[in-house]
Amino acid sequence: xxxxxxxxxxxxxxxxxxxxxxxxxxxxxxxxxxxxxxxxxxxxxxxxxxxxxxxxxxxxxxxxxxxxxxxxxxxxxxxxxxxxxxxxxxxxxxxxxxxxxxxxxxxxxx
Amino acid sequence: xxxxxxxxxxxxxxxxxxxxxxxxxxxxxxxxxxxxxxxxxxxxxxxxxxxxxxxxxxxxxxxxxxxxxxxxxxxxxxxxxxxxxxxxxxxxxxxxxxxxxxxxxxxxxxxxxxxx
Numbered sequence: 495x496x497x498x499x500x501x502x503x504x505x506x507x508x509x510x511x512x513x514x515x516x517x518x519x520x521x522x523x524x525x526x527x528x529x530x531x532x533x534x535x536x537x538x539x540x541x542x543x544x545x546x547x548x549x550x551x552x553x554x555x556x557x558x559x560x561x562x563x564x565x566x567x568x569x570x571x572x573x574x575x576x577x578x579x580x581x582x583x584x585x586x587x588x589x590x591x592x593x594x595x596x597x598x599x600x601x602x603x604x
Numbered sequence: 605x606x607x608x609x610x611x612x613x614x615x616x617x618x619x620x621x622x623x624x625x626x627x628x629x630x631x632x633x634x635x636x637x638x639x640x641x642x643x644x645x646x647x648x649x650x651x652x653x654x655x656x657x658x659x660x661x662x663x664x665x666x667x668x669x670x671x672x673x674x675x676x677x678x679x680x681x682x683x684x685x686x687x688x689x690x691x692x693x694x695x696x697x698x699x700x701x702x703x704x705x706x707x708x709x710x711x712x713x714x715x716x717x718x719x720x
Binding site: 502527529535536538539542581591592593594595596 | 637645649708
C-alpha cells in the first residue's frame with residue numbers, strides 16, 4: 495500500500511517563508527504532487543516533482559528527494575490568501591490515480 | 605470551457621434513500637475519479653474510470669456505484685444512504701497528456717452531502 499505523512503498544521507506570519515514536509519512510503523514511486531485547497535473550495539493542482547531537486551513556480555517551490563522518500567513545499571513571501579490546506583499526493587507503479595496525504599492546514603497571521 | 609461541473613452543490617438525504625451525484629467535464633479527459641473528504645482524513649478515492657465503459661474501485665467503494673457511458677459524464681450513485689456517508693464529494697479529471705505534470709487533476713467544486 496501507500497502512505498503519506500505531513501504535519502496537520504503549520505503557522506507563520508505574513509511575509510515569512512514556510513516549508514511543509516511530506517514523507518511517503520510506496521512501491522514503484524512515480525512522482526510527488528502538491529495541491530492547495532481553501533476552506534469551502536476545491537483542491538487545485540500546484541506542482542509536481544518526478545526527479546530529485548527543486549521546482550520553482552513563482553512564490554511556490556517544491557522539492558523532492560527520492561532516496562529519502564521525502565519532499566516539501568516551500569512558500570515564500572507569505573500572504574494572507576495563502577492560508578489554506580496543502581496536500582501532497584503520490585503516484586506510483588505507473589498509476590495515474592494519486593493517493594493523497596491528510597493535508598496540512600497553513601495559517602498565516604498578520 | 606466550464607471544466608468539471610458537479611451537481612447538486614448541497615444535498616440532505618434521509619437514511620435509506622438513494623441518489624445520484626452528477627459529474628460532467630468538457631475537457632475530453634479520459635480519466636475521472638470520485639473522492640470523499642472528511643475532516644482530518646484527506647481525500648479518499650471511491651471509484652475511478654480510465655475511459656468510457658471502464659470503471660474500477662478505489663479505497664472506499666462500499667455503498668457506491670458508478671458508470672461511465674460517455675467520456676463527459678461520471679455519475680456516482682448512493683444505493684442506500686447511511687449517516688457514515690455524510691461527507692464532501694469531489695469529482696476530478698485528467699488525461700494521459702498530463703503525464704509529464706504528474707497527471708495534475710482538475711477538481712469540481714464539490715457536493716456537500718448530509719445523511720440524517
